[in-house]
Amino acid sequence: MIYSAKQATIAILKGTALPDNLQVSGSLYLNGCTGLTALPDNLQVSGSLDLRGCTKLKALPDNLQVSGELYLRGCKRLTATIRNAAKKRYRVR
Numbered sequence: 001m002i003y004s005a006k007q008a009t010i011a012i013l014k015g016t017a018l019p020d021n022l023q024v025s026g027s028l029y030l031n032g033c034t035g036l037t038a039l040p041d042n043l044q045v046s047g048s049l050d051l052r053g054c055t056k057l058k059a060l061p062d063n064l065q066v067s068g069e070l071y072l073r074g075c076k077r078l079t080a081t082i083r084n085a086a087k088k089r090y091r092v093r
Contacts, residue, residue: 005029005047012036018043027068030054039064051075060086069093 001019003011005026011018012030020041027047030036036054041062048068051057058077070090072078086092 031071066090 001021002023002025003018005024005028008018008022008024008028009030012033015035018040022040022042023044023046025046027050028045029050031050031052031054033051034053034055036051037056037058039057039061042064043061044065046067048071049064049066050071052071053074055074055076057075060078060082068091070086071093072083072086073093083092
């Protein structure tokens, strides 16, 4: 399923579960979504993915694909192992 970045952001802010294998056209800005605990598996973002301040996010989805930067500052529940793995695969900021 393909969502625009705006559609995906609105759905997440409303607490709507997003389907696995989601493709987002453009950058996805979820910074400050303190209630966000997970993202769908196989998420594909054609721009950047901003997760700064998502304090309850525990893991990154399986097979995450991000074309731009991946912002993780303030994601307190992501372990060092997850952060280091992300740095090897993405442009983490």
